[in-house]
Each structure stands twice: as C-alpha cells, then as structure tokens.
Amino acid sequence: MRTTSELRLDADSLKSFVEAVFVHSGAPPDEARIVSDHLVTANLMGYDSHGIIRVCQYLEDVRKGIIVPGAAMRIDSETDNSAILDCGWNFGQVGAMRAVQCAIAKAQSHHMATVVTKRCNHLGRLGTFTQAVAEKGFIAIAACNSPPGDGRFVLPWGGRDGRLSTNPMSFAIPSDDGNPILSDFSTSQVPEGKIRLYKNQKKKLPVGWIVDADGNPSTNPQDFYGPPRGAILPFGGDLGHRGYALSLLVEILAGVLAGVGSTKQQPGNGLCLIVLDISAFLSHREFNVLIGELRRYIKSSPPAPNHREVLLPGEPDFRLMAERSAHGIPVDHQTWEQICDSARSVGLDATEVSKMSQLS
Amino acid sequence: MRTTSELRLDADSLKSFVEAVFVHSGAPPDEARIVSDHLVTANLMGYDSHGIIRVCQYLEDVRKGIIVPGAAMRIDSETDNSAILDCGWNFGQVGAMRAVQCAIAKAQSHHMATVVTKRCNHLGRLGTFTQAVAEKGFIAIAACNSPPGDGRFVLPWGGRDGRLSTNPMSFAIPSDDGNPILSDFSTSQVPEGKIRLYKNQKKKLPVGWIVDADGNPSTNPQDFYGPPRGAILPFGGDLGHRGYALSLLVEILAGVLAGVGSTKQQPGNGLCLIVLDISAFLSHREFNVLIGELRRYIKSSPPAPNHREVLLPGEPDFRLMAERSAHGIPVDHQTWEQICDSARSVGLDATEVSKMSQLS
Numbered sequence: 015m016r017t018t019s020e021l022r023l024d025a026d027s028l029k030s031f032v033e034a035v036f037v038h039s040g041a042p043p044d045e046a047r048i049v050s051d052h053l054v055t056a057n058l059m060g061y062d063s064h065g066i067i068r069v070c071q072y073l074e075d076v077r078k079g080i081i082v083p084g085a086a087m088r089i090d091s092e093t094d095n096s097a098i099l100d101c102g103w104n105f106g107q108v109g110a111m112r113a114v115q116c117a118i119a120k121a122q123s124h125h126m127a128t129v130v131t132k133r134c135n136h137l138g139r140l141g142t143f144t145q146a147v148a149e150k151g152f153i154a155i156a157a158c159n160s161p162p163g164d165g166r167f168v169l170p171w172g173g174r175d176g177r178l179s180t181n182p183m184s185f186a187i188p189s190d191d192g193n194p195i196l197s198d199f200s201t202s203q204v205p206e207g208k209i210r211l212y213k214n215q216k217k218k219l220p221v222g223w224i225v226d227a228d229g230n231p232s233t234n235p236q237d238f239y240g241p242p243r244g245a246i247l248p249f250g251g252d253l254g255h256r257g258y259a260l261s262l263l264v265e266i267l268a269g270v271l272a273g274v275g276s277t278k279q280q281p282g283n284g285l286c287l288i289v290l291d292i293s294a295f296l297s298h299r300e301f302n303v304l305i306g307e308l309r310r311y312i313k314s315s316p317p318a319p320n321h322r323e324v325l326l327p328g329e330p331d332f333r334l335m336a337e338r339s340a341h342g343i344p345v346d347h348q349t350w351e352q353i354c355d356s357a358r359s360v361g362l363d364a365t366e367v368s369k370m371s372q373l374s
Numbered sequence: 375m376r377t378t379s380e381l382r383l384d385a386d387s388l389k390s391f392v393e394a395v396f397v398h399s400g401a402p403p404d405e406a407r408i409v410s411d412h413l414v415t416a417n418l419m420g421y422d423s424h425g426i427i428r429v430c431q432y433l434e435d436v437r438k439g440i441i442v443p444g445a446a447m448r449i450d451s452e453t454d455n456s457a458i459l460d461c462g463w464n465f466g467q468v469g470a471m472r473a474v475q476c477a478i479a480k481a482q483s484h485h486m487a488t489v490v491t492k493r494c495n496h497l498g499r500l501g502t503f504t505q506a507v508a509e510k511g512f513i514a515i516a517a518c519n520s521p522p523g524d525g526r527f528v529l530p531w532g533g534r535d536g537r538l539s540t541n542p543m544s545f546a547i548p549s550d551d552g553n554p555i556l557s558d559f560s561t562s563q564v565p566e567g568k569i570r571l572y573k574n575q576k577k578k579l580p581v582g583w584i585v586d587a588d589g590n591p592s593t594n595p596q597d598f599y600g601p602p603r604g605a606i607l608p609f610g611g612d613l614g615h616r617g618y619a620l621s622l623l624v625e626i627l628a629g630v631l632a633g634v635g636s637t638k639q640q641p642g643n644g645l646c647l648i649v650l651d652i653s654a655f656l657s658h659r660e661f662n663v664l665i666g667e668l669r670r671y672i673k674s675s676p677p678a679p680n681h682r683e684v685l686l687p688g689e690p691d692f693r694l695m696a697e698r699s700a701h702g703i704p705v706d707h708q709t710w711e712q713i714c715d716s717a718r719s720v721g722l723d724a725t726e727v728s729k730m731s732q733l734s
Contacts (some may be wrong), residue, residue: 093485095455096654126488127455128650153626173675173684185623195626197619220612229678251582253613259557259687263545265668266513266555271655276668287649291490294456295631308625308636315533318589324533327619 018038021350022342029054031357032066036105036336038360039076041083045108052107056139057343059331062206064139067349070356071136072105080281081105083134087112090132095124098272099131103282106137110285121152125294128286130272135282140184141198141328148186148194151298153290156184157264161280167238168202169245171258174229176245180205181264186328188292190302191309196328201261203247205255209235222251298345381710383703389414391717392426398720399436401443407467407539412467416499417703419691422568424499427709430716431496432465439611440641441465441495447472450492455484458632459491463642466497470645474506477649481512485654488646490632497641499542501688503647507544509553511658514651516544517624526668527598528562529605531618534589536605540565541624546688548652550662556688561621563607563614569595569712582611 017136029050036046049072057065075081085102087109092098097116100110113129120127137143140158147154160179180200187195203223212219213235226232227242238244249257267286269276274284292301315324340345389410396406409432417425435441447460447469452458457476463470473489480487497503505516509515510540520539527536556572563583572579573595585603586592598604609617627646629636634644652661675684696702 090403091655093654096485096651098655113491124484125456126486128486128654130655153624169678170672172677172678172681173672174678177672177675179683185619187623187626195622197616199616199619203613204549222611225678229676249610249616250612252610253563255687256557256559259545259559261557262668262672262687263515263547263557266547266665270661270664270668271650271652273656273660273664275664277671290631291456292631294453294488295451295458295490296633299634301630304630304633304635305626308622308630311637312530312533312537312622314532315535316589318529318532318534318585321532324530325538326379327615327622330590 020344020346023350024342025054025058025339028057028066028343032069035069035073035353035357035360036083036363038357038362039073039083041105045083045105046243048111049107050106052138054140054141054343055335056340057345058335059139059141060334060338061139061141061331061351063205065343066345066353068136068138069353073356073360075135075281089116095120095127097127097129099129099134101131101134103133103135106135106283107142109134110143111146113285113287114143117154117287118147118150118152121289121291125291127289128271129289130268130287131174131283131285132272133282134285137283137285139198140182140285141186141196142339143285144184144186145196146192147287147330148188148196151188151292153188153292154184154186155288155290157267157286158182158184158287159268159284161269161274161282161284162276165206167206167243167245168261169225169229169247169258170262171248171255174225174245176243178248178258178261179203180266181248181261181268183260187229187305188298188301189309190306190328190344193328193332195305195309195326196331199249201249201257201264203249203251203257206246208248209238213239221248222333275287275310377631379482379708380704383705383710384413384702385418385699387615388417388426392429394431395433395713395717395720396443398722399443401416402431402690403704405444405465409465411465412498414703415502415695417705418695418698419499419501419502420694420698421499421691424704425703426496426713427493428496429713432653433716433720435495435641439516440679449476449652455480455487456506457487457489458592459489459494460553461491461494462492463495466495466643467502468495470497470503470647470651471506473645473647474503477514477647478507478510478512480652481649485651488631489649490628490647491645492634493641493642494645497643497645499558500542500645500662501546501691502712503559504544504546505554505556507647507649508548508556511548511652513652514544514546515648515650517627517701518542518544519625519628519644521634521638521642521644525566526603527566527603529585529618530622531608531615534585534605536603537551538562538608538618538621540606540626541628543620543624547665548658548661549669549686550666553688553692555669555686556691559609561609561617561624563609563611564605569598569606573599580685624710634730 033050085104090098144154168178186197226237248254268284394412446466450458504514528538544558586597608614628644
C-alpha cells in the first residue's frame, strides 16, 4: 500500500540490484559493481540526476554499441607522471576509475600525476573520482568536458551561440575530519537538468540563467529548449567571463590534451585528473594540523541571516549520505518503473525486481 | 601645459625610471628590473591597481624591512617535480619569477611540476607568472592567497564574518595565435579596489557584491569599510558556494601546502604554481592545430546583444597592451606626484624625475 509519491530504497540492496542489471547486460561483475556503486552513491549524496535514473540510458547505450561492457582499456602514451588512457568505450565510470588508479600509482612513485582519458563514455558524478583520490590521501583536481555530440549549449562570454558544455570541475582535499573537502560544480550558470525541472514545474527561471535564441535574457525555460534553441550563460552572472574562462580551461585540459578536437562528434566525456602527493611538500601530520586549523577557522564564522552554520564544501553531501544510508534513497515511482522495465529487458529475474520494489 | 586630467607616459621610459627607483632603494639591478617590468606591464594590460601605483607601497615596505631587496632565496625542500621556495622576503615579484623558473626547469625534465612559495611579499598581478610559463610553451595554473595580515574580508558561503582573502586564480595556455589564452581573476565577487572606486565616486554598488556587518546585503560601499566592517561575497552571486569552494582550494594550495597556517599573521602572498608539459601528451604541432580549431570555433559565435565580438580570455588585455605601448600609459597626476615624491625619497636625481614627467 503506497500512499506517498516516492519509494525509499535501501542503498545496499539497490547496489546489488543495479549490479545484477549491468551483469545481465553483459558487464563483468567487477565493472558492473563500479557502475552500480557510482550511481547509488550519487543518489546517496543527493546527485539524483546522476544516480540510478541513468540505468535506462546506459542499457540503451549498451544496446546501441555506444557502451561496450568489458571493453579492454589501454594506456595510449605515458611518462612517469602522465598518461593518456584509452577507455575503449567501456562504461565511463569504469574508465574514470582506471584513470584514478593510474594517477594514484604514478603520484605515489613520482609525487604528482596528470591522467587524461579518451574514448570514455558518460562518467557520471565527477566528484566520485576526486573523492576516491582524496580518500587515498592525495589532493585531486579534475576537469570534465563533453564533445559536441551531447550539445554545446553554454555561451562563450559575449557570444550568442552555444560553444561549450556545462564542463564541470571538481577537487577533493583530504581532511583531518574524515571526509574530504569535496567540491563538484558545473562552470555553466546551471546544469541543463535544473532548467528542465523549472520547465516541468511551470516556474519562471531566475534572471541570468539563460538567453533566448537571439541572445536576449529570458526567464522562460521554453526559450532554452526552443525551437529555436537558446543557451545557458557561463557561471558568474554579470561576471560570467570568469565562468567562461574556467569552462575553456576544462575544455583544453579534458579535451585538447587528450588529442580530441573540440568539434569532433562523439559521445561521452573527457576527463583530466591532476593528483598531488601532499608528502612532497609536508608530512601528513603537519598537513592535518593545518587543515584542521583552517576548517575550524572557516566554520567559526557566525552564520549569515537565513543560514544555520558555515559548512565546508562536501559537508552537505556527506550529511545527506548518512541520512539516506540510514533511511533509504527516495525514488519516484515513474523512475523506478522505468528501471524495472530496463531490468526485465536484460532478462533479470522478475522475482528479484519485485523483491527490490518491496523495500519501500 | 597640462589640460587633461592625466598624463600619458611612455612604457619603456617608465620601466627605466621605475627600475632606477628600485635600484636606489637598494635592489640589485636585475631584481629591480623584474619588479619594474612587472608593474609597468600591469599598467600596459590595464591592471592599473597592480601597476606603478604600487611603487610607493613597495618603497615603504623596504623602509619598514618588510621587503628585503637582494635577499637570498632558497629551496626549502624539493623532489624531481615539486619544491617549496623560500623567497626570503625579497620583492614578491622576484620570488614568484624564481618560482616560475624553478617550475619550468622541473617540468622540462619531468613533464610536470608544482612549486609553492613561502616568505613571499606582495607579488602583484598573478597573470604575469602564468603568462611567463605559457610563453615558454607550458600550461600553467596558479593560485595566490594572502595571510590574514592583509585582511580576511571575503565571506565563507553561509557565513557572516570574513574568513578568506580575494584569493585569485590564474591560468595560461599557449596558443597558436601568439599570445596565450590568459585568465586571472579573484575568487571573491569583486576585488576590494573596485569597492573603493565606487565609494570615491559616491556610487551605489551592484546588488550581490557586499554585506554589512550584520551579514545583510548592501549596496552602500561604506557598509563594507565601516566601522563596523562588512564583507565581500564569494564569486558567483546566488551560487557563491562555487566561488567559496575555489577560494578554499586557493587557500590550501597556496598556503597549507607551503606549511603556512591560515591564521598566521604575516604580510605578502602565497603562490602555488602548477606547470604541465604539453609534449607529455601530444606534440606541440598537434596541440596548436587543436587550440586553433577551438579558438576559431569559440570566436565564430555571433556576438550577444551589446557585444561586438567574442574574445578569448586575455585578448582584451593584449589589445590594450598594444594600444598603450603605442600611445602611452595613462597616469593620473596625483599618483604620478606620489611616485615622484617616493623617487626623491630614495635620492633619485630630480632632473631624471622631471624629465620623465615631461613625457606626457
């Protein structure tokens, strides 16, 4: 008897279920587990747009041959502290986690490393990968671009036509407090999904998010989707030249360095991951003392009006993860039905699906 | 006969003059030239707040013993691709240029490098150093923090009291077009100097730049200066959590990694410079082809309403440099008189000063 508009699903059960779905789609179990962990953790941390809602898309991509489960990955070229990793169109998460391992191994032996990917599918929540690096005690900075195949709907500063993607950046810093300081944000004013949300809710957009096809500011979500298609402004509002600059930096690090042209039609993402070994500069003990001092100093600011406390980047996400780990992940019925349909389509035992559905 | 409100000074003459001022203050000629080049080039590129207006401040710092002309610099600790450079409280520009040389040398032999500074004075326009790296064919990313001595007047997101400085970032990318793609921006919504300008002009600030001492939004510049003192918001307007995150990243890279605590009272700046060797990834020829493609693609966007064309980061600065190189650097009379007074105070021949003044 469901009376609420959403289910609450147990994270561990959900992980097993999603893993089984990808195994049935042809992925080796260890790779299916990487993708499943990634998606469910995104939900746990509140990134629902990058969570299990992607299962259907990925299965569709497998069917179309865009994602090649089990595909071999190889280092295209490398030095002691750099590499171009060819992900062979495996799941983007599998490729990016290989990049993480590669960069950590190089930074362990050579103090710092930069790894870029090519032929990498949609890699999901970028913060997953910087977080994984920080959890090993290293500093990580990541940039992620999208080739034009996924749409270039972010304006260059002063321009009228989209030339960039939402090009997110992320960094993670180990903290004395357990969870890393973790930031993950698009260099566009908003991600596209947020505009879709306003459109579905028939709400006006805040000023400064989009322009219409003529380049004029608009608060009507339909002016973005068109036709004719509008565009999203770069991050920074009136000062969006900074968001534009960061977006270009992402494009160059994650695209150009991997040898991928900015106008080449292909799916997926490019990733650039820079890893720094803290112990090249100071001991982990000293670092922890200074990070602790900074953390306490920042958090000692009294809260602004309408705020309860000052949080560090990532802190809201880790709090939500604790809450959702304890009380389940909210999933709306429509999304869940779509996932169940997808699961059946790869021949997953219907009893299993039904059992999963009962967890709410 | 001066009828205009400003002088126009020839850049090369100005460089020689400012160099002579610093030599008279006790700096070795090669170090005086670094500082002079830096300041005049900042004026050429339009960063007047970081140009020759700083001469008086630096001479005052020399008198107070804050800046130690000719001070020895040394590597505190290093690996093949990292270093902590102790700048010995020499001019900040001299220290930062040494960091540039050190990072380039390491990246040349080991593909990438990260150099951080300590005991570094005010280093001026951050873009100077990333630009110098890019002009040698490498990619540079830089972060610059300020210890609390210079004021912590930027809010952490959700806070009421300043905990961060304007913490600028810069990057520079070699371009097929001659000048690098060059970006240099504070991670606060505005630099402090811009608020001072509005105050002097008795103008209201745009919404979203500052809050008063109670943390409430204000458009009155006086609410920032107080007393009681207000604060500047982090970059990003309503979405300032991203500017806050970037500011923290700067603080950690440029302060913590050098072993400098975030609450330690001291003057100057901390610098973190990350340098990547492009040829670790692809040939310079391939890189240039792809950068050219990206450059043309970006610039092919028709201009937005009220814009004439799409420019790359740094393009406006290089254009202004060409204009000011040809037609002189505008300097207001008050600033120029202050500089002449400073020059006389270090015993610079008054004829020289007067000759310089006639260039307008």
